[in-house]
Amino acid sequence: MSLRYALIALLTGRPMTGYDISKSFSRSVAHVWHAPDSQIYPELNRMERDGLLASVEVPWGKRATKKEYHVTDAGLADFRAWMESPLVPQRPRDPAYLKAAYFEFADPAAVREQLREQQEYWEEHLAMLERTRATLVDRSHPTLAARIAELTERDAELAVRFKIYAYDGLIARARTELAWIEDGLALVEELHGS
Amino acid sequence: MSLRYALIALLTGRPMTGYDISKSFSRSVAHVWHAPDSQIYPELNRMERDGLLASVEVPWGKRATKKEYHVTDAGLADFRAWMESPLVPQRPRDPAYLKAAYFEFADPAAVREQLREQQEYWEEHLAMLERTRATLVDRSHPTLAARIAELTERDAELAVRFKIYAYDGLIARARTELAWIEDGLALVEELHGS
DNA sequence: ACACCCATGTAATGGGTTACATGATTGC
């Protein structure tokens, strides 16, 4: 259900085509809610059918057109209602922790290997989050820049600060994962020697 | 796919019925991989069909019987193979972060309310994790105790240490969430006043 | 002419959630 709201959230910034959305996604909302094209296009259609979005055909090249979606009043109302509805805690479901709890079943070398891969992934992910955060702070992030262009300085301040806040959470989480992975490497060293 | 491995992991400790599993789940593996009964029973059947588990009928009361599952050699081999296979990073999909990034669309009072609810949830969750961790350290955790009863002290040590390691990760994560939530409350205070 | 991007999906499958359904046993 959250995909809907991720899409509305993105479209409140500016009207976009499905293609724009699938591209912006990877650079903004996807950091909190990933979705592939094959899920985005059908969902946009359903949302239009449900009256949350409306679209206008805009020309593309000489003969072709593309559909530009914008959020309707009903869509915005729905989004606000969701924003204010209580948040149901997510069920834990994380293969990394499941594996870690049973590392004694794996070869120590394989464990080390996996931990290093995880470390590499989280380091890159963290770097990406920090780069993105910087573009929020200086307001150069394209999706954010388009969003705040229409807003008063007061409203822009709110929009920017909350986005930075979300990234701060993601960054803290990435650092926590990295610290845990390092502890894992130390633990394997202690238990199985070098 | 990980549900399979969560089930095998649990059954390597001792043979169990579906009912035992669904109960143990809530006190152990469910902290890393939640699953409801309605998913567990059919999955056990499929796993038996696939040769990963085998079952024996044990009497229950005068006339009834129950099925006790144990892991087959093929099941254990499959589990080890999974344990050593590379871990694919999870796609981010967290409604809490999605909402936080767009808090400017919600009423400040509603935001505060949600943050407080989240805070309460995570505090309870953290306390539960810490209690569970303590029962791993003193080896009084029933699922763990049954598991290590058959093992040499060396193997028991490995099993215990890795389980503690997994819980340390969960605890660190819970603390990180709590710190982020507190920052959120402070931010709302700053931006919207008291 | 060709590569690469823009644009928009469908189909099959799998996994998870929610609600419902049923009956036996044990302990008081």
Added chain:
DNA sequence: GCAATCATGTAACCCATTACATGGGTGT
């Protein structure tokens, strides 16, 4: 006798993943 617990699921639905499919536009 009755409640709580033990035991085992089915059905409908939704959401997500993976693989595939297709065609126009732009720049060299």
